Amino acid sequence: MKIAKLSSLAVPALVLISCATATAPGPVAPARDPNALSPLAQSPRRIPEPKIRVGLLTDEARAELPRINGGWVIVGEAGPHTLRRGFTAIAPRAGAPVRWTVRVATFDTAAAAEQEAERVRGMTSVPVEVVQDAAGKWRVLAGDFESSEAGDPVREEILRRGYRPPLYVIRRASAEPFARRLVLEDDEGSRYTIEGDSILVLPAEGETLRIAGQPYRGGARLRINDRGLLNVINEVGLEDYLRGVVPGELGPRTYDELEAQKAQAIAARTYAVRRLGEFAAEGYDICPTAACQVYRGFSIEEELSNQAIDATAGMVMVHDGRPIDALYTSTCGGETSDVSTMFPGRDDPYLKRARCVELEVMRLRGRRDGEVVSETEASAAIFAAIAGLPARSGSLAGAEVVAAVEAANRIIGWTPPAPAAPPPTARRADVLDYLGRTWGLSAIGRELTLPEDRAYFFGEQRANDATAAVQAFLVKYGIVPAQAATGAELDGPMPRTELHALLLSWLGELGAIGDVEARISALDASRMELKLASGNRTFPIPPEPLPLFRRFRERHREESSVPVMVSDRARVIHDRAGTPLAIVVEANYDGASFDRTSGFANWTRSYRADQIVASMAGRVPIRELRGLRPLAEDASHRVTRMEVTAEEGRTFVLEGIQIRFSLELPDNLFEMIRTKDADGVDRYTFFGKGWGHGTGMCQIGAYGMAFRGWDVERILKNFYSGIEIERFD
DSSP, rough: EEEEOOOOOOOOOOOOOOOOSSOOOOOOOOSSSSOOOOOOOOOOOOOOSEEEEEEEEEEEEEEEEETTTTEEEEEETEEEEEEEOEEEETTTTTTTOOOEEEEEEEEESSHHHHHHHHHTTTTOSSOOOEEEEETTTEEEEEEEESSSSHHHHHHHHHHHEEEEEEEEEEEEEOOOOOOOEEEEEETTEEEEEEEEEEEEESSSSSSEEEEEEEEEEEEEEEETTSSSEEEEEEEEEEEHHHTTTTTHHSSSSSSOOOOHHHHHHHHHHHHHHHTTBBBGGGGGBBBBSSSOOOOGGGGGHHHHHHHHHHTHHHHHHHHEEOOOOEEEBBOOBBBOOOOOSSSOOOOOOOOOOBBBBOOEEEEBBBBBOOOEEEEHHHHHHHHHHHHTOOOOOBBBHHHHHHHHHHHHHHHHHHHOSSSSOOOOOOBBBHHHHHHHHHTHHHHHHHSOOOHHHHHHHHHHTTOHHHHHHHHOOOHHOOOOGGGOSSSSSTBBBHHHHHHHHHHHHHHTTTTEEEEEEEEEEEEEESSSEEETTTTTEEEESSSSSSSSEEEEEEEEEESSSSEEETOEEEEEEEEETEEEEEEEEEEEEETTTTTSSTTTTSSSEEEEHHHHHHTTTTOOOSEEEEEEEEEEHHHHHHHHEEEEGGGGGGGEEEEEEHHHHTOOOOOEHHHHEEEEETTTTTTEEEEOOSSSOOOOHHHHHHHHHHHHHOOOOHHHHSSSTTOOOEOOO
């Protein structure tokens, strides 16, 4: 390889980057300016093995790397060089016109490709040819077009003739010969030509470099592709690559269980290892999007993810001694499917249907069964139990108000300086005035709320009212139930439940009771552990049954026995010593699946027929939708085949993942209802669960399992049949 210095030129202000494999500058005459391109005896930087190459950008005319502290190390076939300037790499065919073609299929042998090409020739009038790519694969290509849009009609024509999608309009390889050389222009006007397919660019100092504005570990390989343009590739150590994958696939701030993060690290590492060389024709191994697995580089690294990656360093899943194709899906709706469901034609033995359901349901004992009540009524019942008062509904008598307030005072350990006169009635205004006199709330309310506050809450006429000062304080500090924020019912009786709920809030405000709500991390007959941001907290379960409520959204019911699973949310009301006084368990309306915390544990999508046509048209040729009919589903109830009736009664069948993408649904796990809009257009409503292809590891399910106490090996072996976990060599 040879580097020649050319004339000084102005440097274009263009920022682009691509992917590539290895090669770099050849020898160059020593530069007089130490900042110019100069040879090195050896490279001061190395990318740790094993390496992976991530294709970040393709078909770029130019790639710009700005000046940085310490400059750049540029490594090529003839050895390393240093350049202490920013520079722009220019592709051989920068500015040349690009041609397009329809890629129909790719085969390992020329004979198989030619056989398919002959079949496709009967479907279109444009020339169909077989071309070998840079990776040695044989492609069947249809047509030669000036633009991508010009190739769309041919693609649709082939689809209409019954060819199975997907088909893509792609750039053609250059038909004109070009020299395999790069031109570098640095930011001081020096220009060099570099013979060879690619160069590897590394920062001389620091851990990262920027590609397309984002920081990445490793280096940037600039590779000339078969179209004479540049692919910009992040060449990076496999373990460092995972640091930019795992947090993007399973966010550790939300899914903060180490064993789940380990499972994600091993799955992502296995997926990457299995795909090394997959895009060899383009000079890289893997893409950075969800089409492969999401990679965002240095900017998303997280401590917990890095801990999981380090703890599992080099570990991959194998089946019959070979790394598996470790597919994974975000949310599975309680069970995954065989790989053949979403990917017809595949039958990998380790990608089989797996359950993702909690089987260990425990029970908490309560004191009695009651009726369904509101949150206020539940709070009232809890106060009555704590205070030793009868839990009754209905109107209060004045003596009952005094008894309840005195019980609250005993719990908070407070004696009024002078006994307040009992309220003459249980009218709401009289009760509020009594509370104001007992606890000095009239003066407190006047100090802490403005006349304008009281006028805003209750109207101008009550801005200076003594009762309004009490009421405004209770409203402002969230002590009263929401309905007490109006003055309209002051003449009406205060219900017993309203007073008791207010007094429970008052106990909490004065620190007599505590209130902790979080997810249950452990539970047995003697203790309950809640997972808090500050660390787990354990509460003893008293031998005597407590007030125990089960909550569905805003409705509560006291029960003598409540089914509970680890990871359910619970609210523990406790005394100053931390002893529970009452427990409220929130029933999860997504049921018992391990992935029930996902936002896609249930979903609804509703589309008009014309909206579905618009989403389908990019994949299959359709102008009008006359009907949809599921033809088959698998054991997990995912739809495997869907019949589509189009214009003029024409029908075709969608299979597997085509169904999800064509209908713009999160998963194939759905039921469908067909109705009509007011204008007579059909509407299709889909009720479903799951997000992704539903195959392999369920990521949110893995988190639920880890929360339940499963270790990484148990998690992975639940989702991948017959695998072993070994260190990758």
